[in-house]
Amino acid sequence: xxxxxxxxxxxxxxxxxxxxxxxxxxxxxxxxxxxxxxxxxxxxxxxxxxxxxxxxxxxxxxxxxxxxxxxxxxxxxxxxxxxxxxxxxxxxxxxxxxxxxxxxxxxxxxxxxxxxxxxxxxxxxxxxxxxxxxxxxxxxxxxxxxxxxxxxxxxxxxxxxxxxxxxxxxxxxxxxxxxxxxxxxxxxxxxxxxxxxxxxxxxxxxxxxxxxxxxxxxxxxxxxxxxxxxxxxxxxxxxxxxxxxxxxxxxxxx
Numbered sequence: 038x039x040x041x042x043x044x045x046x047x048x049x050x051x052x053x054x055x056x057x058x059x060x061x062x063x064x065x066x067x068x069x070x071x072x073x074x075x076x077x078x079x080x081x082x083x084x085x086x087x088x089x090x091x092x093x094x095x096x097x098x099x100x101x102x103x104x105x106x107x108x109x110x111x112x113x114x115x116x117x118x119x120x121x122x123x124x125x126x127x128x129x130x131x132x133x134x135x136x137x138x139x140x141x142x143x144x145x146x147x148x149x150x151x152x153x154x155x156x157x158x159x160x161x162x163x164x165x166x167x168x169x170x171x172x173x174x175x176x177x178x179x180x181x182x183x184x185x186x187x188x189x190x191x192x193x194x195x196x197x198x199x200x201x202x203x204x205x206x207x208x209x210x211x212x213x214x215x216x217x218x219x220x221x222x223x224x225x226x227x228x229x230x231x232x233x234x235x236x237x238x239x240x241x242x243x244x245x246x247x248x249x250x251x252x253x254x255x256x257x258x259x260x261x262x263x264x265x266x267x268x269x270x271x272x273x274x275x276x277x278x279x280x281x282x283x284x285x286x287x288x289x290x291x
Contacts, residue, residue, distance in 0.1 A: 038261055040225055040256060046259060047224070070098050073197055076245070077106065078109060086163060088115045088116070092120075093167075095165050097124075100134070104135070115135060115143070168205075173211065175214070199229055202214025203234075204229055209229075218241065221244075226244055230242050237277050
């Protein structure tokens with residue numbers, strides 16, 4: 038059994054960990070990044086990695102992921118969509134760590150600036166553009182970036198928290214959304230990981246713990262997702278986007 042939260046509930050859990058458990062946001066960000074990197078490094082050998090970041094905290098997670106992967110031998114190139122002045126405090130802290138690392142990190146305001154960057158093709162793409170707080174349609178440079186990520190044929194795409202462009206509460210694609218191979222989310226899955234089309238965009242989803250939330254009432258109020266280890270209860274594999282009626286009908290006479 039798992040609890041799946043809304044974006045608002047997850048924000049309350051984050052606030053509880055920071056305010057009641059006294060875990061600084063930058064530590065939660067570092068724990069999140071290390072959780073992502075552990076999963077990436079288990080499955081993907083050091084290679085060329087492109088990390089696409091927004092200016093919010095999801096982008097900060099991505100910047101930390103880029104730094105950690107670089108320390109483990111990956112050839113990392115980080116792109117931040119936006120100006121440095123629009124970054125959150127913790128994201129700016131992680132971006133500053135790239136200041137002395139040469140031409141491996143750029144802030145861009147138009148995607149043509151990325152296209153003009155002479156860097157190797159990616160074998161790993163990390164999506165850290167939008168997190169669970171997205172509520173508006175994706176457009177402009179963000180839509181261009183998601184288009185590019187989805188066109189990265191042959192590369193493994195890893196989304197941080199939720200595929201960028203997916204509404205964390207409804208699973209809806211907000212105009213356009215990343216199609217990930219792997220999604221790494223934190224503390225709890227979100228409703229958008231289970232509701233379509235978010236479920237299909239998320240790929241294989243892994244939940245990693247980043248802090249302590251014992252005693253947080255919000256964590257007991259989500260939607261319950263049940264799993265069973267009973268083989269007799271398991272259905273045959275089914276297509277991701279299908280309906281129960283596609284597999285026949287059952288009549289009960291009582």
